Amino acid sequence: MSEVTADPRSPIDPQVNSSGREGLTGTAPASLYGPLVEREQITIAPDFAPADAQPAWRQDFPIDWPQDQYVERRDFMKFMVLTSAAFAVGQLWIAAQNWWRRQNGSYEIRRIASVDDVAVGGTIVFTYPAEHDPCLLVRTSDTEFVAFSQKCTHLSCAVIPRPEEGIFFCPCHEGRFDLRSGAPTAGPPRRPLPRILLDIRGRTIYAVGVEERTV
Amino acid sequence: MRTTAHRPFSRDQRTTIVYGMLAFVLIIVILQLWLLTATMNAWLGGDDTVVLPAAAVSLGCLCLNAGLLWYLARLERVRRQLSG
Numbered sequence: 433m434s435e436v437t438a439d440p441r442s443p444i445d446p447q448v449n450s451s452g453r454e455g456l457t458g459t460a461p462a463s464l465y466g467p468l469v470e471r472e473q474i475t476i477a478p479d480f481a482p483a484d485a486q487p488a489w490r491q492d493f494p495i496d497w498p499q500d501q502y503v504e505r506r507d508f509m510k511f512m513v514l515t516s517a518a519f520a521v522g523q524l525w526i527a528a529q530n531w532w533r534r535q536n537g538s539y540e541i542r543r544i545a546s547v548d549d550v551a552v553g554g555t556i557v558f559t560y561p562a563e564h565d566p567c568l569l570v571r572t573s574d575t576e577f578v579a580f581s582q583k584c585t586h587l588s589c590a591v592i593p594r595p596e597e598g599i600f601f602c603p604c605h606e607g608r609f610d611l612r613s614g615a616p617t618a619g620p621p622r623r624p625l626p627r628i629l630l631d632i633r634g635r636t637i638y639a640v641g642v643e644e645r646t647v
Numbered sequence: 648m649r650t651t652a653h654r655p656f657s658r659d660q661r662t663t664i665v666y667g668m669l670a671f672v673l674i675i676v677i678l679q680l681w682l683l684t685a686t687m688n689a690w691l692g693g694d695d696t697v698v699l700p701a702a703a704v705s706l707g708c709l710c711l712n713a714g715l716l717w718y719l720a721r722l723e724r725v726r727r728q729l730s731g
Binding site: 498499501502505506508509510512513515516517519520522523524526527529530533534585622623626643644645646647 | 658659661662665666668669672673675676679680682683686687688689690691692693694695698699701702705706708709712713715716719
């Protein structure tokens with residue numbers, strides 16, 4: 433005779449001659465009027481077979497899979513809400529940094545070099561606006577100077593000027609930026625290099641601000 | 648007079664509810680991730696007009712998720728109270 437593989441959560445036993453119902457008639461199981469076990473307290477095997485049909489290891493360490501699944505999903509949802517909180521905190525951090533940046537006000541005017549210090553095609557490294565913000569001044573022609581932040585907009589590696597190729601080159605991931613505009617032309621960077629605003633007074637070059645751009 | 652029967656959800660029903668909530672929460676969290684990266688990109692590029700609206704929307708998403716979690720906790724609390 434085949435084993436009964438009905439859902440053990442069901443209170444009605446469809447088989448008359450099954451275990452515990454010998455000698456009884458009708459469809460009610462012998463345990464119907466016994467102490468009630470709450471439906472959710474019944475341990476259910478993955479194959480829905482009764483407990484005594486399970487292998488010994490599962491009988492020794494029964495796992496209630498539906499309960500396990502419920503708890504797992506519930507805890508995963510809690511973790512996702514925690515992740516959501518982390519993202520919201522990140523947004524607030526950006527807002528706080530933005531407020532701090534606005535409080536600091538405008539950029540100072542700082543002397544970089546004399547016009548005669550840079551040959552055509554030559555570069556000078558300077559820091560602006562803070563001491564740890566390296567920048568590059570490039571003389572592209574007799575009358576034209578450009579300056580950009582030296583930090584790659586991908587992962588902040590220092591870019592290297594290559595005036596003969598007309599690019600700034602980032603050796604970390606082979607990013608390339610146009611020498612005149614600072615716009616990304618190849619590699620992983622998506623944002624242009626921040627432009628340092630210059631003011632040439634007489635023979636002296638001054639940095640007067642930073643222009644950050646998205647395109 | 649109209650009365651309402653307060654029968655707690657069974658575990659299977661609660662599992663279904665959790666699945667629905669989880670799908671909703673996952674979509675919102677992915678939206679928040681996109682919002683954070685887009686805001687960071689704009690802010691690093693000097694565009695700070697989106698910072699405050701994005702922070703407000705992200706906080707709104709968090710409130711929505713926290714509300715769903717609170718509802719789930721309430722379901723379990725009601726279940727425990729009614730089952731003694």
